[in-house]
Amino acid sequence: MMSWQTILAIGSGGFIGAVLRAYLNGLISHKFPHELPYGTLGVNLIGSFIMGVLVAYFMYTSFFSLHTKSFLSTGVLGALTTYSTFAIESFLLLEGGHILLALTNISLNAIGTIFMAAGGFYIAKYFTNS
Numbered sequence: 001m002m003s004w005q006t007i008l009a010i011g012s013g014g015f016i017g018a019v020l021r022a023y024l025n026g027l028i029s030h031k032f033p034h035e036l037p038y039g040t041l042g043v044n045l046i047g048s049f050i051m052g053v054l055v056a057y058f059m060y061t062s063f064f065s066l067h068t069k070s071f072l073s074t075g076v077l078g079a080l081t082t083y084s085t086f087a088i089e090s091f092l093l094l095e096g097g098h099i100l101l102a103l104t105n106i107s108l109n110a111i112g113t114i115f116m117a118a119g120g121f122y123i124a125k126y127f128t129n130s
Contacts (some may be wrong), residue, residue, distance in 0.1 A: 009067040013075015048082035051088045053105045 002010075006028035021043055051073065058069055077084045086109050093102035 005067055006070050010075040010078070013071040014079040017076040017079025020076070025081075042088075044081045044083040047084035048087035051077050051084035051093070055088050055092075064084040081096050 004036040024043050024046065027039075029037070032038045054069075054072055054077070058064060058073075064072070065070050073085075086105075088124035090102050090109075093099075093105060
């Protein structure tokens with residue numbers, strides 16, 4: 001069970017991450033207008049890089065408290081982009097020599113999420129066009 005301090009850390013980090021996501025997505029989309037969603041791509045790339053930096057610090061130093069780790073990783077980066085979690089988990093599987101598991105994780109996330117988004121879209125479309 002999570003403590004109220006951890007919940008507060010994640011929630012406040014989530015608020016900051018969500019606002020950052022909206023701001024950065026809009027900024028990047030404005031600076032690089034294109035049919036390809038560069039705003040989302042930029043947020044995912046930035047978030048994944050920061051997640052890599054943080055996880056290395058978390059693994060190799062004792063500088064951060066549990067609440068700070070929760071605030072930064074689950075809160076800020078979790079709201080900024082859940083893609084960063086997917087990216088670091090896939091990297092750690094590769095780093096650990098679990099190539100097949102990593103490729104399975106990558107494939108299921110990349111393809112599975114697109115199919116689920118399509119399924120949700122078409123279900124909602126069906127019910128709104130009835």
